[in-house]
Amino acid sequence: MTAITPLEFIHKKGIFGDHHKKNESDLLKISEVKNLTIIQVVQYKKSEVNITEVKIDGLEFPEQNSNVTSNKDTRILWSAPRTWLILSNKENIIDIVKKDLKEKYFAITDISHSRAVIQIKGMQAKEVLKKGSPINFNEFDLNRCVGTVFHGITIVIDSISNDPDTFNLLTLRSFGESFYHHITDSALEFGYVGV
Amino acid sequence: MLEIKCPYCGKRSQNEFSYGGDADIKRPELGKEISDKEWDDFVYFRKNPRGKHLELWHHVAGCRQWFKVSRDTSTHEIFKTLKLNEEL
Known part of the structure; x- marks a missing residue:
């Protein structure tokens, strides 16, 4: 039996936001981390x-x-x-x-089963997170993690790469949809690819 | 907005914390006979000073630990934060 992931019916694939005249490979990538x-x-x-x-x-x-x-x-x-x-x-x-x-x-x-995990990858990943979280991301290096809030939602941020910046964002499954929309809305101004 | 130094995680924004009340309250000794007034004082009555105050805070969005904060309620200056088993 295949489990239904928290964002199975929420996450949309494609290119969104201000992506005109931008190289697709430079855009943010947002995906749901499954099978973790x-x-x-x-x-x-x-x-x-x-x-x-x-x-x-x-x-x-x-x-x-x-x-x-x-x-x-x-x-x-x-x-x-x-x-x-x-x-x-x-x-x-x-x-x-x-x-x-x-x-x-x-x-x-x-x-x-009780966590939704979103991965955000790209040069502007920190800029997206800065919009909703009080953490000082200028001092947030590779292989650091932090429990914090994003627009009032309790999350865990795990920095898994810095080339380009890649973060796994964990939140309670029931907050997954709301959190996903907060992240994608924040990413619109940079343009993002739903992967 | 306060910046509170969690004894376990370091300096974080007030957004991550939840206020937990007066840290000076001591529960009456278990099994000891106490008057209704003493019980009433323990359950309901709290200091509300303008000035230095020892408070409980909970790092609810971080390490989920309770700790004490010595703070001035009028200037919002934080003098010290301590683990629960530490004394000022």
Whole structure:
């Protein structure tokens, strides 16, 4: 059975906004990220595990706020003290996590179905995000993440590339449609391609 | 608009936070007999000073942690932010 993604019937493909006389390859690209497994990991206060010694898919858990560790398939985002988000394209990542983290010490929750994920890519991606979020994007580098708001909607921004700027934007599934329209409306002045 | 330094995430805009009230309130000791007035004071009565005030804030759109903020309610100057287990 194929799952219906949060933006399945919302996301439109094509070229939109002020794209006249602009090279299509220079336009922003907006897409829905599908088939991403999102797992929230919380280390219990009484846990005796030293988190620096634990690795998932070869990745350490970042201890500094807003940091991300990543490889080709998986990213681990610092979310809060003793709390992380694991984002992965691997279908069996939940099994890997449950194997490497004992449930006695960690709360492991698969929240893939409850998040809408939008990817925005292009030179003006930061300009779009600046319109609705109070974060200082001039100091927001590659492999950083942040929990913030965009026009009042709580989101997580994950910086996955800087050539060109590419961000995965996570929000609650129920806010997905509203958030998608906020993003696409903000991108109209630059012109964007719905991919 | 305030810029509040979350003890866990660093400086962020007030948009990301939610005010949580007076941080000086202490719950009566468990099991201790207290009068209706003491209970009433704990549940309902809050200071509302013009000047320095210790407040609770919640980083609701960020790390979702509660923390204390020492702030001047008239000038909006923030003197210090602390984790819940820290004292001024």
